[in-house]
Amino acid sequence: MSEATTSNARPRSDRARRRFEVGVLSVPALVMFIGFVILPVFMAAYYGFYKWKGFGKPNVNGTFVGLDNYRVILTDPSFQQALGHTLFIAVMSLVIQGPLAILFALLLNQKFKGRGLIRTLIFVPYVVSEVIVGTGWSLMLQPTGAVNAVLAKFGLHGVDWIANPKIAIWTLMFIISWKYIGFAVILMIAGMQAIPEELYEAARVDGAGFWRQQWSITLPLLGPTIRMWAFMSIIGSLQLFDLVYIIWGQYVASTAGTSTMATYMVREGRLANNYGYGSAVAVVIFVISLVIALSYQKFVLNRDLDGAVEGNRGGSGSKPRRKARIRGAAVERTAAAVEAADTMERTAVETIRKGARAAAAPLMAKELEA
Amino acid sequence: MKIKPILAGTLALATLIGASACGGGDGKTADGKTEVVVWMNSTTGDGKKFWEDAAAAFEKEHADVDIKIEAIQNEDMDGKLQTALQDPASAPDMFLARGGQKLRDVVEAGQVMDLTDKISDEVKTQMATALDTTSIDGKVYGVPQSVLPGGIWYSKDLFKQAGITDTPKTWDEFKADVDKLKAAGITPIALGGKDAWPAAHWYYWFALRECSQSAFDEASNDMKFTNECWVKAGDDVQDLLDLDGFNDGFLTTSAQQGASSSAGLLANHMAAMELMGGWEPGVVRDLTPDQKDMADLGYFTFPEMEGGEGSPTAILAGADAMSIGAWAPQEAVDFLNFISQQEWQEKYAEAFVTIPAAKNAQSAVTNEALKQVLGAYDQASSVSLWLDTVFGQNVGNALNEGVVNMMAGKGNAEDIVKGIEAAAAKG
Numbered sequence: 001m002s003e004a005t006t007s008n009a010r011p012r013s014d015r016a017r018r019r020f021e022v023g024v025l026s027v028p029a030l031v032m033f034i035g036f037v038i039l040p041v042f043m044a045a046y047y048g049f050y051k052w053k054g055f056g057k058p059n060v061n062g063t064f065v066g067l068d069n070y071r072v073i074l075t076d077p078s079f080q081q082a083l084g085h086t087l088f089i090a091v092m093s094l095v096i097q098g099p100l101a102i103l104f105a106l107l108l109n110q111k112f113k114g115r116g117l118i119r120t121l122i123f124v125p126y127v128v129s130e131v132i133v134g135t136g137w138s139l140m141l142q143p144t145g146a147v148n149a150v151l152a153k154f155g156l157h158g159v160d161w162i163a164n165p166k167i168a169i170w171t172l173m174f175i176i177s178w179k180y181i182g183f184a185v186i187l188m189i190a191g192m193q194a195i196p197e198e199l200y201e202a203a204r205v206d207g208a209g210f211w212r213q214q215w216s217i218t219l220p221l222l223g224p225t226i227r228m229w230a231f232m233s234i235i236g237s238l239q240l241f242d243l244v245y246i247i248w249g250q251y252v253a254s255t256a257g258t259s260t261m262a263t264y265m266v267r268e269g270r271l272a273n274n275y276g277y278g279s280a281v282a283v284v285i286f287v288i289s290l291v292i293a294l295s296y297q298k299f300v301l302n303r304d305l306d307g308a309v310e311g312n313r314g315g316s317g318s319k320p321r322r323k324a325r326i327r328g329a330a331v332e333r334t335a336a337a338v339e340a341a342d343t344m345e346r347t348a349v350e351t352i353r354k355g356a357r358a359a360a361a362p363l364m365a366k367e368l369e370a
Numbered sequence: 371m372k373i374k375p376i377l378a379g380t381l382a383l384a385t386l387i388g389a390s391a392c393g394g395g396d397g398k399t400a401d402g403k404t405e406v407v408v409w410m411n412s413t414t415g416d417g418k419k420f421w422e423d424a425a426a427a428f429e430k431e432h433a434d435v436d437i438k439i440e441a442i443q444n445e446d447m448d449g450k451l452q453t454a455l456q457d458p459a460s461a462p463d464m465f466l467a468r469g470g471q472k473l474r475d476v477v478e479a480g481q482v483m484d485l486t487d488k489i490s491d492e493v494k495t496q497m498a499t500a501l502d503t504t505s506i507d508g509k510v511y512g513v514p515q516s517v518l519p520g521g522i523w524y525s526k527d528l529f530k531q532a533g534i535t536d537t538p539k540t541w542d543e544f545k546a547d548v549d550k551l552k553a554a555g556i557t558p559i560a561l562g563g564k565d566a567w568p569a570a571h572w573y574y575w576f577a578l579r580e581c582s583q584s585a586f587d588e589a590s591n592d593m594k595f596t597n598e599c600w601v602k603a604g605d606d607v608q609d610l611l612d613l614d615g616f617n618d619g620f621l622t623t624s625a626q627q628g629a630s631s632s633a634g635l636l637a638n639h640m641a642a643m644e645l646m647g648g649w650e651p652g653v654v655r656d657l658t659p660d661q662k663d664m665a666d667l668g669y670f671t672f673p674e675m676e677g678g679e680g681s682p683t684a685i686l687a688g689a690d691a692m693s694i695g696a697w698a699p700q701e702a703v704d705f706l707n708f709i710s711q712q713e714w715q716e717k718y719a720e721a722f723v724t725i726p727a728a729k730n731a732q733s734a735v736t737n738e739a740l741k742q743v744l745g746a747y748d749q750a751s752s753v754s755l756w757l758d759t760v761f762g763q764n765v766g767n768a769l770n771e772g773v774v775n776m777m778a779g780k781g782n783a784e785d786i787v788k789g790i791e792a793a794a795a796k797g
Contacts, residue, residue, distance in 0.1 A: 051797060053475045053479070053797065054452045055452070055455060055456075055475055055476055055478075055479035055481060056456075056479035056480065056481070061478065061479045069796075072795050072796055076792065076796075078792075138622065139630075142618075142619050142622070142630070143618040143619040144618055144619070160618070160619050160621075160622075162619070162621075162622045163563075163619055163620075163621035163622045163778065165778060165779075165780060247622075248564070248622065249564040249565065249622070249624065250565070250566075251564070251565065251566035251767065251770065251771055251774065252563060252564055252566065252621055252622065252771075252774055252778075254771070255621065255771065255774050255775050255778045255780060256621070256622075256778070267767070268796060270449060271763060271767060272763050272764040272767050272768075272793070272796065272797065273448075273452075273472070273475065273762060273763040273764055273797065274764050274796050274797040275452075277796045277797065
């Protein structure tokens, strides 16, 4: 029946049907998005005006306090510390991971035996879930854990890596770098592979050495990739919650000096049962993240994005236009890079899964026998 | 082809509506029985079986009632309850409550049934002491199932190994014993600082010994920590820290999860003692290598502080109680009275390795260490709730965190009080 209607349908009703289909099919997604993303933001803003324990309704069981929650948040030393830690993590992630990732990418972009294996290995930590990473490292970094045991073998006296407030944040930085550098490296490699080989050839003809080539060709042309990666890294840092929550638990993160805005929100909102206050914290985090993200887009990413629009229009060879076109090409390259990274990620995940399955197979066989 | 997207869309909408609708209901099952939903926190083993057995026994007597036992992971309980209580249709009829400010919050929101005139005479007489923990302004809002007095749990073998013949009665004796344990190469005290409250319990106990009953009650009731005994208790914590008797990395050690937790250290003879509540024998049992009762587990009450104004026999305790939702049917109250009878209280004590709230069921306690606890409980001059329970999570957490900060070398006794005041501004 449906075949007949389709073949007889005129183009006009065909378009109407398409519109209808799109409309109907996007309803669930829209309902979810509005219900679980947009609405909660406004609800949080509403709850944030109350002192409210989460039972009943805020206007009945809570007290309206206006902007008082926000005053308390901004003057609370614990929040200021949490904000400080978050910004520290955001900046240090860029400073530590950026250069390292580029160097690793340069290395892994060369042709040598076992390159695929090393690429996969460097990507493994990124694929492993935060909970596993957190639990694993926190067990190894205990004062009586594996790390200190190894150090003792070399005659070194280890410290309490996690609990010592002077060291804990650096321990966290180390774990973050270890976990997320793989993603940066893959992104950079993909970016590098999109740089035309001719440029290097031309440079070599001009007598440029290896480092000179990287400095004058790779780095500038990698710009869009780096800027994109930095954006993702900053957003990730602002949201950092799970690693800290797993390693330091619900209570001692601020004692150890590793609390983040998100752990502060959960600690003061949900765990303290102050749902009004917690919602206000959520709004503050939302605003801080929004401001940072928007200004980054405006002042940093926009250079790439503007170029994309102009570049696509094409045009004559006047200087600004040409620049724009190069930028447009750069954006396309970044997009390609992200896509390539995505593919690599999937391949890596698949490889790991296969490996795990292969490793698990004999065990399972044994179990079946038993 | 046209019918498909419409179908898909309808289906998606129907799923959404269905998902929101399944929480609803009028408290009746399909076959007309009255449904009573119970939320408790035993997800495994004997505890879970106790609830299932009790429900089955009650249903046998009352054919028209369907008791639905739902086990909620302890750590998830508060959050889930919070959400569920927003809507009577999705809320349980009976749920775990631990008294203190938290219960007060729910009561003030009008979500808990006043049980003062509904509890059976047996409950009233046999649980007279324990009912204090769930009474607010003279009204009863829950029936305790067990009382969990705290104290110091220790390994008799390790004490013997260190040449300690008698458990310490005073703080000085305690300190001497810690030194003896250290000299014997044994970690004296296990502490799970990651969860904060195990560390804070030391502070509560010091305060209980240092503060007069009136000063302690004043702080419990009004959150006023003006009496200097609270600072003295902080100094005692410092004294304790200076003993250097805790397990390495106590700040990131959890209390009950796995062999490397503080309870696990005690269970596996990696540390000699731990300050804990009455649930310790059950927790330790699950963490011994063979998951059997720890044979040499002993108990002594918190030592006496010289010059302290508190009674040396006063104890801190917690209580696990069940409360009834304001919307629940009469059958829920009946079920609560049913499980509070002697027979089921005895079974509860056996299943959870704990002290039952009903006096007439306390003979069911067979665990040696628990018997000692029971002795201390019966002789106690007063029984106070854990301070974090009394204050509720907001101020309670701040108090706990203040103690942890101090133990990490950040801040002193006065900062603890400051933290409490700051927290009060948030809630």
